[in-house]
Amino acid sequence: RSSAASDVYKRQVRALKENKWLLSGTAQDILSSIIRSVNKMPIEFRIICNHLQTEVVKRFPNSRYSSVGGFIFLRFFNPAVTIPHLYGLSTEPPTPEAQRVFVLVSKVLQSLANGIPLGGKEEYMAKLEDFINENQEDIN
Secondary structure (H helix, E strand, C coil): CCHHHHHHHHHHHHHHHHHHHHHHHHHHHHHHHHHHCHHHCCHHHHHHHHHHHHHHHHHCHHHHHHHHHHHHHHHHHHHHHHCHHHHCCCCCCCCHHHHHHHHHHHHHHHHHHHCCCCCCCCHHHHHHHHHHHHHHHHHC
């Protein structure tokens, strides 16, 4: 690793250690809100998701949940989490510190939706694996 990349990595590890509970709590709040609002999803969107799942499972039988969950989080929920002001969820852009929390939360939520353990590419994220394990059943 280059010196600059190493410094960034060390800062991320330190920040995550200090903020594990903040990240986990924020991710849990957002996930709980999403789960509570599932019944408000328009029927047309549910039909599209069902079709997507049906077609993906034909080719990838083990991707029943992650195909739709991964898609919805990647294209809908996580953009709203990372740039809430552009989705009418806040009136102003988040501070740089809040923006970093939102980006990390979106990584956690995406890993959960994809059914992939945290920490593969970014070892420092493995500290939030408990969150994934505790919520995996709820997301399916």
